[in-house]
Amino acid sequence: MMTGKEDRYVRFQDWRSEQSVSSESIVVPRRNDVSAFSSLKERTARVFAFLRNILHSETSNRSMLNERKSATGTLHPQGPFLQKWNRIFVISCIFAVSVDPLFLYIPVINDEKPCWSLDRNLEKAASVLRFFTDIFYILHIIFQFRTGYIASSPTTFGRGVLIEDRYAITKRYLSTYFFIDVFAILPIPQVIILVVLPKLHSSEITKAKNVLMILIICQYVPRLIRIRPLYLQITRSAGVITETARAGAAFNLLLYMLASHVLGAIWYVLSIQRQDSCWRQECRNNTTCDAPSLYCGAAHNNETYAFLKTVCLLRNMSNNLPDPVFGIYAPAIENISQSRSFLAKLFYCVWWGLQNLSSLGQNLKTSTYAWENLFAVFVSISGLVLFALLIGNVQVPMFENMDDQLLDAMCDRLKPILYTEGSCIIREGDPVTEMLFIMRGKLMSMTTNGGRTGFFNSDVLEGGDFCGEELLTWALDPTSISSLPSSTRTVKTISEVEAFALSAEDLRFVATQFRRLHSKQLQHTFRFYSQQWRTWAACFIQAAWHRYCRKKIEDSLRQKEKRLKFAIANEGSTSLSFMAALYASRFAGNMIRILRRNATRKARLQERVPARLLQKPAEPNFSAEEQ
Structure with missing residues (x-):
């Protein structure tokens, strides 16, 4: 729902099998007030009426879907049919790009005479296999002309508008991958091998062989390139290509x-x-x-x-x-x-x-x-x-060290959530109430280290990242207090974001029930991918580098001062000109002032170090729990 605050998001209710049938389409008969002694006939009639209403609602919904499909004649790009077909087509593409190199094994050197020939049996086998793989490409081209696409719209809340216009679909496909797909299925190797080569003279076969090898490699490139956008399409719609x-x-x-x-x-x-x-x-x-x-x-x-x-x-x-x-x-x-x-x-x-x-x-x-x-x-x-x-x-960055029971327990408590563009998920200093696992979209995570002047750090979060990691440290620590931790970063959405939220209570429950979450290996993995830990590590390295540079400058100034004093001591007082003496006195005075100023800054810096440096993130301590 939309609130009056700046946070704009939608929480989806948990799907249950009992809610799959609309309450409006099912008429549940009211309990007869007369009594608990109603006859068996009336109860049986109510049961049949209830089942009849369910059957009627299912048939009506099915007829509406059939009408829509027949009216538009297009396929939904994220429907179950196309998801299965895309997986099948990816496998066929991999098989196809493994069949094409077989044509390169056709030339063979004769074992009796110093000459080369062509393996006729391999020619026929490779051509037949290539023909079957091209059938999948032809079917894919046909489906592309009948598959709608989702276009982004600034006036629509969600992931965009489904375009089902056949003309728009055809125009879009012709301007993207149509010519690549057509060039990939041209039967060039089959025609050259089965039609052209048998009619050529022996002196021309060498040139034809070289042309064939070049065309096979050139045609192999679009067949290989086509796999990546299809792989990305499957991962966008289904999340993963394998289960x-x-x-x-x-x-x-x-x-x-x-x-x-x-x-x-x-x-x-x-x-x-x-x-x-x-x-x-x-x-x-x-x-x-x-x-x-x-x-x-x-x-x-x-x-x-x-x-x-x-x-x-x-x-x-x-x-x-x-x-x-x-x-x-x-x-x-x-x-x-x-x-x-x-x-x-x-x-x-x-x-x-x-x-x-x-x-x-x-x-x-x-x-x-x-x-x-x-x-x-x-x-x-x-x-x-x-x-x-x-x-x-x-x-797998975050969950590779979790067993199936722990993952199932976390997945049962995850709630899907959708944020619009420009939403502020959490502000720096506010209590963290949930941990977000991002599925799609981009977010901007930034911090000022508690409002410190001159300090700003930002990073972009995408699908596969997470935020609200302060809550995990709070849930894992058995000595933590009941109040929620404060956020160290401000997180805003750059685009529409789909994520799963895990509340503080659910995370604390999972942490107390499953000891696997307390493993050091999992905590080190979490620390590596945490934005809070990465920021602290970057600031720590930056401070160490500044100390090194400052020390190097001070050492170089001391060396220059020593060389100047040594030169003045070795030179006679009569041999120094007035300008050299003036330059030496100015240089010595500047060195003394710089060293004194650096010493004063160093003393002040040591006094303000606890307040200025980014604090190291808290780590849970399990020693009290083990005792």
């Missing part, structure tokens, strides 16, 4: 393995390309070598094959040095480039990608080729970025 923490960790590890699979496939095709380029370079320097014969489907040239068997060979490098010709591609050429076993090539390349991503490319021994070194740099940077993202997504 359990283990599933979330497995999902992030799957993305890490997917990156290893992609890098391994690129490494394999680049090794084939390095072998082919080495052969062509040698053919340019030999008149008997026929370059079109490098493709196994061309006419056989025995002189060319005999020549190529003597060049572009791997060298046994001593002292663990890289191969000067093949560099990081030497293991692939030596072990799997001539293998017809797809699983052997796949697992070997995935292991290579995982190993180098985990080690940030430190084990790569490159040659002097520029593109090879750029690929090694890309592997190293990708490993660093993916490792940071994996650690950040797997970690």
Whole structure:
């Protein structure tokens, strides 16, 4: 409800199954005043009438929903159907981006002759798998033309207005991700492999192979980019993409393995390309070598094959040095480039990608080729970025040390609350009555350290943060008094905020009933994410830095004064000019005044330290409770 104060928020009542049926649509017969001895027939009639009213209300509500759906013809963006479909589509996108690298394993080096060929069985299998993944993309495009969207409105309280106009939906989709989705599902690899390559001459297949690899990589980028906005859409509507923490960790590890699979496939095709380029370079320097014969489907040239068997060979490098010709591609050429076993090539390349991503490319021994070194740099940077993202997504900042019973007890007492833009949630110095866990929106948290002049600290809180942490320290301390703690910060909303509130009484009850909340590990985690503790730590470091700088300046002034006195003592009184003596006297006087002023400031500062420095936040003491 809206109050007359500056605080503007809405508290939602707890949902109960008994309240799912409207009281207006259900007519409950009044108790017969005649008596407690009413007949069995009348009681039975009342029961049937009650059930009939419930059935009528459910059918009427269902018909209204059907009318609305048929009238608008759009799907709600946060409805259960689209939430399930988005999860399915994310999984299909991950499967699709894991299928596309299979096309990079198609080139293979012949184990009998020094030439390369194409794996026809893998061509067909990869094309069929790509066709099935494209079906999900087509369905997603169709759903996008029928899915409404929520537009922000300054005149509407809440999360915005649902737009169901088909023209507006189409215009919005055409201006955002439509062309990316269409380019992602173009059957370019299937057409080149199944239609173009069989009709080309042997001399043109090499160029077609290079074009195919470039197009696959170019088409892979939009298919990969499309996952992130869809992932953000799911997390905005459903909160999480997985229901359990283990599933979330497995999902992030799957993305890490997917990156290893992609890098391994690129490494394999680049090794084939390095072998082919080495052969062509040698053919340019030999008149008997026929370059079109490098493709196994061309006419056989025995002189060319005999020549190529003597060049572009791997060298046994001593002292663990890289191969000067093949560099990081030497293991692939030596072990799997001539293998017809797809699983052997796949697992070997995935292991290579995982190993180098985990080690940030430190084990790569490159040659002097520029593109090879750029690929090694890309592997190293990708490993660093993916490792940071994996650690950040797997970690749960506040509740990772809580067991299921404690989380259930807290969730049962949480109450949803909605704040409008510009609302003041709490002011500095007011008693803290509840702790807020922010789901969506942004807030500004600021403090002046009790109204201290010249002191101001602010920070922005977003989804996943919390405020009112003074209440947790108060609830955990068994020796705390009954009065509520005072807030050390002023919190205001920057945008509309959705949060869950935990009152002081409920938090005290949970703290007294569950000893798990008293663990030191949980308290250290809370201290790390607390805005109050972060502000105190920043002020403490800043004060220490100021003391260090002031001490350094004083030491430098003392050194200058000593050098001046030493110079005056060594120089004869007759050798000093009048200007030098005047400068020396002024410098000595300034040094004395500066030192005296610093000493006076230091004494005054020591007197005002308890009042000026930001006080360290209170910590609960469990020694009295343990005794």
